[in-house]
Amino acid sequence: MSTNKSPKVAVFGLGIMGEAMARNLDKSGLLTTTWNRSPKKDFPKFMSSVHDAVHAADIILILVTDDQAVSELLDLIEPDLGKRHLIIQCSTVKPESNIQFHKRVTKTGAHFIEALIGGSKGAAINRQIVFYFGGSKNDVSRAEPVLEKISAKCIYVGETGKASHIKLAMNLNIALQVEALCESFAYAERAGIDTETFFNVLKNNTAWNRLSEYKEPMLREMDFSPQFSVKNMHKDIRLALETDGPDNRLALLSALEKIFARAEAEGLGEDDMIALYKLLQAH
Template sequence: MSSSSNTTPSIGVLGLGIIGGTWARHYHDAGRLAGAWNRTAKPDFPQWQDEPAAVTRAADVVQIVVADPPAVQSVIDAILPELGPGKTVIQSSTIDPDSSDKFKVAVIATGARYLEAPFTGSKPAAEAKQSVYYLGGTTELCDELDPLLALGSAHRIRIGDNRQACTLKLAMNLRVSVQMQVLAESLEMCRRSGIDDDTYFGALKPNITYSGLDKLKEPQLRHADFAPLFSVKHMHKDMRLAASMDSTADLELLKTIRTQLAAAENAGFGDEDFAALAKLFMKA
């Protein structure tokens, strides 16, 4: 499908948090945003609607970007009466495969189409249109929606079916959270020996393990600035979902990072960036 305004469908965004709100503004700037809604009202947001159903009536495609499976369920329940042939639901919240199956069945039963489209990339990536989608759906549907999703992302990767897309997203967040734990522990190990941060990060950059996460989190760790790009509570939720899968019972790093994220949330860091895992080691 061409990306011209005559052929790209209109879209509504349900959930205007850090990521959903950023994507919605990209769609608005491109002239494709038909409606926007958030549980906490944001009436000054472009194309604001008071109810999810109103967004669904106005848009060809609705994209759900909320916190967890119960939140997705509440949105699905609200929009089902407005779904039918000609409508498409893009589900971009991080959820588990079983929940995805349930939502897909409910949407398809109306005659609408369903695409599982979790993503990777926190606030800076979303603002720079560098988000990466993991798509679970048919090749035809992925190709049709590609010009629309391209308005706010750098890559759209077809993974397979909806369950596989959810699984890969959770697997990637396992990697990210474990890498953050390793970064926090190794930095603290050096700080306790008197190695300063300039030396630590200077040695890390030419190391084979240096990653995009290290680059992103270095300023936060240096300055103890844990303003949320992706919060502890949301990463903890994702790891709980990963642990709920039958296939993950013997994954030891998953167990460990869940324990650390729980400790961070219990310490009052839930609304801070998940780099606040490092605060568990900091002296009061």
Template sequence: MKITLIGYGIIGTAWSKNYIADGHDLSIWNRTPKGIPHFVKDLATAVSGAEVVHIVIADPPAIESILPTITANLSPGTLVIQSSTISPDASDKFKAAFTQAGAAYVESPFTGSKIAAENRETVFFMGGSNTDKERAKKVLSSLGKTFFNLGGNRQACSIKLAMNLQIASILQALTEGLEFARAAGIDDELFFSVVDKNVVHSGLSDLKRPKLIAADYSPQFSVKHLHKDLRLALASAPAKLLPLTARIADIHSEGIKQNLGEEDISSLIKLLQN
């Protein structure tokens, strides 16, 4: 299948390898080339003739900046899979633009970090028509095996933001608990062994345990990207609905000021240490 992947960040890089391994005819476009295999410099050329255009880039403004070029060069019936984390309102806008251009549109944000992407364990939240979602599942089966049918595009965006605001809050509690235990002289391994047997145990504690113990802050999910998602959630809901999220977003803002934006979200523990 002829697929154009727009975006070659942490996740896009992993996905591209799986698409290629499965024999797809892959073209990749990214704002900065980075010595990318299968890279096509001209976006219009990259999109032209594609059966599927899969988008995974930073945020709504990034999509907005390339939207006219994509819509002008899509073939009729092209399937657009939009996997960037965006707001429900932005999704409505992009869906209208792509469908007006004759494309099928599926909103398909995801959960799963770099490791999951590399291991074909990305989980997708799908919104769109049932026919289009079935088409998308066949493509995305190269990247993951779990697909949640959320109904429409707005619901797919909303569930993604609902998951990420919880990640941010759970991580903050985990790092505060770890630093509190350290201050009492409790060994890191012992702390996490207790977490494993407590109701607070989570997939996030498993994922971040080795990074926090080793102080390895190479990005699986960067501070700047989770901060962006928190801001999208806050902009999509009444202020009284997300009071904790608002406070956590402020902490992430401080992390970015302290040059943690490109680092893994676990690096926010540094704010508790300085």
């Protein structure tokens, strides 16, 4: 394939992250087509037929909800795939699932990498996400010129499955930090410490970090609009626990899973994960 040929890029899955990434690809002049299971006919370059969308593209980014959704999408598009296609699987799934998806895609003659995403809605909109790559370095080198246009950094992790593991490792760390921030904030609040004082002290403490910076305005304004939802983080926590091994040594994460489950049960699933704070408010 000529390196001078502009790639024809498709985005399949127009949720929070898929929409932001597709819009940035469109602004960069790389987007050829988009598709979503629930039609979004007003979205740029949208095609109702997934088969037509595959034929219009060379590089296809997949951003759907879970393992089953990826598998069902592959069921639809496998007959249309060929040697010119590169599937970039961005959905957070079990590492073993991506290994199986790789086998399915390459059986058609097409190519496959995983490109897991570090960052949430705001980072995606501002092209500040980080991609974690797993798969063949040759296939990764084909994806990089496209994904570099919509990200701050691309990191090669290793063979297929390794990027999924590192994404889950990062997300379990973030989930624990979010709960710690919510508990710290709620504890100080119950002690009569005002919000301004809390964040002034936190900013001058070793506990201050990038996550605190992102979530500070949301806690100040009680803004729980989803940047990364409770539901999606809960899914990733379950994936980490399911893929850790038989001895279940992730004690804090196991306890945190129960908190996220309670948050979903209380109707907070679509809220940003900082909405865990609501569970700590006096009723």
